[in-house]
Amino acid sequence: MVSTKPVIFVVEPFGGSIRWHNPSLPLIYWDDYAVTRGDGIFESILIRDGQAANIERHAQRFRTSAEALGLPEPIIESWISATNAAIEEFGDGEGKCTWTYSRGRASTGLPTAWVAIQPIADDVLAQRDNGVRVMLSERGWSFPSELPAKTLNYAATMATLRLARDRGFDDVIFTDPYEGHVLEGATSTVVTVKGDKLRTPYDDTILPGTTQAALFEYAESQGYRCKQKVLDVDYLLDADSVWLVSSIRVAARVRRLGEHKLKAPDNEQEIRSLIDTAMSAN
Numbered sequence: 001m002v003s004t005k006p007v008i009f010v011v012e013p014f015g016g017s018i019r020w021h022n023p024s025l026p027l028i029y030w031d032d033y034a035v036t037r038g039d040g041i042f043e044s045i046l047i048r049d050g051q052a053a054n055i056e057r058h059a060q061r062f063r064t065s066a067e068a069l070g071l072p073e074p075i076i077e078s079w080i081s082a083t084n085a086a087i088e089e090f091g092d093g094e095g096k097c098t099w100t101y102s103r104g105r106a107s108t109g110l111p112t113a114w115v116a117i118q119p120i121a122d123d124v125l126a127q128r129d130n131g132v133r134v135m136l137s138e139r140g141w142s143f144p145s146e147l148p149a150k151t152l153n154y155a156a157t158m159a160t161l162r163l164a165r166d167r168g169f170d171d172v173i174f175t176d177p178y179e180g181h182v183l184e185g186a187t188s189t190v191v192t193v194k195g196d197k198l199r200t201p202y203d204d205t206i207l208p209g210t211t212q213a214a215l216f217e218y219a220e221s222q223g224y225r226c227k228q229k230v231l232d233v234d235y236l237l238d239a240d241s242v243w244l245v246s247s248i249r250v251a252a253r254v255r256r257l258g259e260h261k262l263k264a265p266d267n268e269q270e271i272r273s274l275i276d277t278a279m280s281a282n
């Protein structure tokens with residue numbers, strides 16, 4: 001059985017018990033910094049075959065994000081046991097697991113922390129098969145590059161995504177406003193395929209992706225040559241295929257980039273299953 005309801009477990013940020021939470025009841029208070037400032041961190045983790053995929057990389061990035069924001073070091077064992085308890089209740093089938101760790105209430109100074117698992121949205125599943133039409137957009141903001149963190153602050157990204165959808169696109173690839181080189185998707189990492197070469201953009205404002213890291217490790221073992229490089233938009237237009245990779249959607253092929261149609265390559269299925277297997281292998 002696959003649960004259609006979200007499953008939530010509250011995590012004690014300084015260790016101790018985890019607690020089931022009724023998803024129909026509120027969980028955070030009006031003065032929580034997650035709400036008033038977007039001040040907190042999160043991870044989105046794919047649940048597949050009763051397992052949290054790529055969990056080591058997610059846990060590592062979660063620690064790095066907490067450190068960047070000066071949050072108390074997360075007790076990963078608590079987060080993992082909350083995740084396992086939630087998986088048990090969620091049942092079989094794919095799910096989206098979110099770890100959220102907020103600076104917490106202004107009035108108490110205590111962080112707020114919880115794990116949730118919910119079914120993956122139908123439009124996300126459809127994009128795995130159908131690919132995405134992508135709008136290019138300059139990004140003039142970034143988190144300090146010496147403090148890489150996956151923060152809750154996505155308002156500007158979400159506004160850009162809405163703009164893209166209004167214009168008939170499904171997603172966004174951000175570019176550097178000064179040099180024009182390619183950065184990342186709204187919630188994904190860009191990967192190109194050209195022959196046996198896999199490339200992902202280099203820039204110190206890009207969030208290091210766990211899916212891209214798992215893909216590159218696995219693809220290297222399968223004979224692909226993988227590298228991070230500064231890439232411009234022309235490089236994308238010239239590639240055999242361009243992909244947006246991320247934990248929940250896993251892989252969506254870019255089939256339109258701005259006004260350019262990107263033809264499906266002969267090896268589309270091979271690349272899709274390469275990325276899919278990389279996720280399951282971790």
Ligand code: PLP
Pocket residue numbers: 044184185186187188189207208209210211212245246247248
């Ligand atoms: N880049 C950004 C800005 C993201 O928000 C995400 C995921 O949400 C990614 C990249 C992909 O990261 P991951 O593969 O770890 O899901």
